Amino acid sequence: MFMKMLVSSLIRRRSRMLVALIAIAIGATVLLGMVAISFDIPRQMGREFRSYGANMILVPSGEDALVKLSDAERAAAFIPKEQLVGMTPYRYEIVRINMQGYTAAGTSFDDVRRTSPYWNVNGEWPKGADDILIGSDIAEFTRITPGTVIAITGRSGSGARFKRDMTVSGIVRTGSVEDAFIFMHMPTLEELMGDSGTAEVVEISVATSEAGLGELVSRIEAEVPGVSPRLVKRVTQSETAVLSKLQSLVFLVTLVVLALTMICVATTMMTVVMERRKEIGLKKAIGAGNRSIAAEFIGEGLLLGVAGGLFGGVCGYFFAQAVSMNVFGRSVYLDWKLLPLTAAVSAVVTVAACLGPVRRATDVEPALVLRGE
Amino acid sequence: MNILELKGISMIYGQVKALYEVDLTVEQGEWLAIMGPSGSGKTTMMNIIGCMDKPTDGSVTFDGQEISKLGPSELTAIRRDKIGLIFQQFHLISYLTALENVMVAQYYHSMIDEDEALQALERVGLKDRAKHLPRQLSGGEQQRVCIARALINYPRLILADEPTGNLDETNEGVVMDILSKLHGEGSTIIVVTHDPEVAEFAEKTVFLDHGRINKIVRNSRPANAKTDADALKAAGAL
Numbered sequence: 071m072f073m074k075m076l077v078s079s080l081i082r083r084r085s086r087m088l089v090a091l092i093a094i095a096i097g098a099t100v101l102l103g104m105v106a107i108s109f110d111i112p113r114q115m116g117r118e119f120r121s122y123g124a125n126m127i128l129v130p131s132g133e134d135a136l137v138k139l140s141d142a143e144r145a146a147a148f149i150p151k152e153q154l155v156g157m158t159p160y161r162y163e164i165v166r167i168n169m170q171g172y173t174a175a176g177t178s179f180d181d182v183r184r185t186s187p188y189w190n191v192n193g194e195w196p197k198g199a200d201d202i203l204i205g206s207d208i209a210e211f212t213r214i215t216p217g218t219v220i221a222i223t224g225r226s227g228s229g230a231r232f233k234r235d236m237t238v239s240g241i242v243r244t245g246s247v248e249d250a251f252i253f254m255h256m257p258t259l260e261e262l263m264g265d266s267g268t269a270e271v272v273e274i275s276v277a278t279s280e281a282g283l284g285e286l287v288s289r290i291e292a293e294v295p296g297v298s299p300r301l302v303k304r305v306t307q308s309e310t311a312v313l314s315k316l317q318s319l320v321f322l323v324t325l326v327v328l329a330l331t332m333i334c335v336a337t338t339m340m341t342v343v344m345e346r347r348k349e350i351g352l353k354k355a356i357g358a359g360n361r362s363i364a365a366e367f368i369g370e371g372l373l374l375g376v377a378g379g380l381f382g383g384v385c386g387y388f389f390a391q392a393v394s395m396n397v398f399g400r401s402v403y404l405d406w407k408l409l410p411l412t413a414a415v416s417a418v419v420t421v422a423a424c425l426g427p428v429r430r431a432t433d434v435e436p437a438l439v440l441r442g443e
Numbered sequence: 444m445n446i447l448e449l450k451g452i453s454m455i456y457g458q459v460k461a462l463y464e465v466d467l468t469v470e471q472g473e474w475l476a477i478m479g480p481s482g483s484g485k486t487t488m489m490n491i492i493g494c495m496d497k498p499t500d501g502s503v504t505f506d507g508q509e510i511s512k513l514g515p516s517e518l519t520a521i522r523r524d525k526i527g528l529i530f531q532q533f534h535l536i537s538y539l540t541a542l543e544n545v546m547v548a549q550y551y552h553s554m555i556d557e558d559e560a561l562q563a564l565e566r567v568g569l570k571d572r573a574k575h576l577p578r579q580l581s582g583g584e585q586q587r588v589c590i591a592r593a594l595i596n597y598p599r600l601i602l603a604d605e606p607t608g609n610l611d612e613t614n615e616g617v618v619m620d621i622l623s624k625l626h627g628e629g630s631t632i633i634v635v636t637h638d639p640e641v642a643e644f645a646e647k648t649v650f651l652d653h654g655r656i657n658k659i660v661r662n663s664r665p666a667n668a669k670t671d672a673d674a675l676k677a678a679g680a681l
Binding site for chain 1: 490493495496516519520522523524528530534536537538539543546547548549550551552555576592596
């Protein structure tokens with residue numbers, strides 16, 4: 071009979087209950103959407119942050135002057151594939167153009183594009199073995215433009231002189247010290263220097279949190295003694311700060327939405343109680359105790375909360391997808407455990423919102439309402 | 444044997460004496476009518492007898508139990524277990540069917556029994572309207588559902604407040620006949636009414652005026668108080 075009364079009350083008085091249901095569903099939609107996005111922000115923003123450059127570098131450990139590329143590969147193997155955005159080695163040597171000395175960096179341009187997507191290249195990225203990029207500072211000083219062929223001279227590791235004509239495919243501007251460098255393919259530089267397999271530094275871009283990076287550093291330090299991994303603090307710390315603020319903002323918005331939902335449901339339930347004073351008075355007159363009256367209203371609230379929570383939860387998934395696609399351009403990962411959790415939170419919020427109105431309901435004097443006061 | 448005994452009952456709101464030192468006894472199986480003009484204290488008396496209010500002074504003994512000092516939950520229990528209430532405005536729950544309205548009283552009392560609720564509706568001639576909502580029933584039918592609900596828990600006392608106040612003559616006859624049958628089966632009935640014709644069904648009429656009992660008249664049932672058998676048949680109550 072209890073369920074029959076609850077269900078009949080909800081179904082046969084659906085216009086009023088629909089208002090409460092919609093309020094709860096909207097609250098649940100925003101709740102699930104925000105929580106899903108909040109959980110997914112580190113993953114989504116982690117990818118976004120990777121456009122600001124590498125967050126870990128590998129430098130030689132101990133007294134070694136160079137990092138062995140084989141050691142760097144071993145270190146990279148500890149990074150989960152889905153987190154590894156890119157790994158770029160840099161080897162620096164001194165070369166000359168028209169007798170003027172410059173720093174030449176051998177690297178992998180495909181990897182540079184992944185770890186340093188902020189590089190602005192005027193012209194084209196190098197393709198052939200003799201294609202090079204020159205920094206914007208050098209280009210300004212020497213008035214070299216893309217397409218120019220220049221002679222690179224220098225001495226190899228054994229001291230032998232070399233001279234090679236190379237084509238400037240583009241001018242790179244990074245806003246940093248790289249603007250004074252010449253960049254060429256790593257095999258080309260290794261050929262000129264007469265040795266291979268080493269680099270001064272290896273930049274790694276990993277899409278994970280500061281804590282995750284810290285764990286990787288510890289692991290690499292322990293397992294690969296030839297390299298010393300270090301975090302790029304300015305990147306990792308600002309990432310953590312931004313993520314923390316974003317998550318706090320989402321948390322705050324979620325709290326506000328929950329509070330608004332609670333107010334809306336409480337107002338609706340208060341109206342329901344006022345409308346049903348005669349019914350409450352009658353029930354008390356024919357023998358309903360305060361507990362029965364309270365149980366009926368809380369039961370209605372519970373049903374509304376669960377129904378609104380489930381419906382709103384499903385809508386919340388689409389809401390989160392829409393927000394994620396618009397803001398991050400990627401779909402959001404949704405943990406389906408959030409759906410029953412949202413229904414449970416909605417039920418708790420709705421029941422809490424019902425407590426005030428229920429108290430008013432139990433205060434109803436049957437004699438007063440039955441004679442129309 | 445007295446089922447109800449009021450001794451020196453007063454109900455005072457500020458300076459207003461709604462009831463003042465009222466004494467009254469009602470015997471088991473008796474049919475009592477309470478009459479009086481507006482403001483005479485009828486409703487206050489009904490609320491006290493119906494355990495919906497407590498007197499400011501005096502004692503009320505109902506079914507051998509002093510109830511004037513009981514708390515709200517104890518009074519609720521007495522209403523639930525021993526009193527059947529019939530209202531002028533019917534007061535049916537709008538979203539429940541006739542059958543469910545009767546079963547609600549069972550639910551608060553102990554446990555529901557659909558067959559028994561159907562039998563109660565059958566007694567008032569409404570078995571075939573059991574699945575109808577109150578808005579699908581006429582005033583007379585709603586009042587009969589109200590009576591079925593009042594009877595379902597076999598109350599010691601049936602307390603009716605203007606039971607025919609909102610009914611036409613035909614339905615008034617139907618309702619009074621049902622009450623007469625209940626009285627014939629031994630039920631104790633107290634009816635609060637403005638209508639002398641309704642009061643004449645009772646064995647005793649108490650006249651209230653300004654919160655005091657003015658007089659108590661023992662009725663001899665008049666000929667014009669007979670039931671309208673045709674109307675009853677037409678309404679399906681017989």
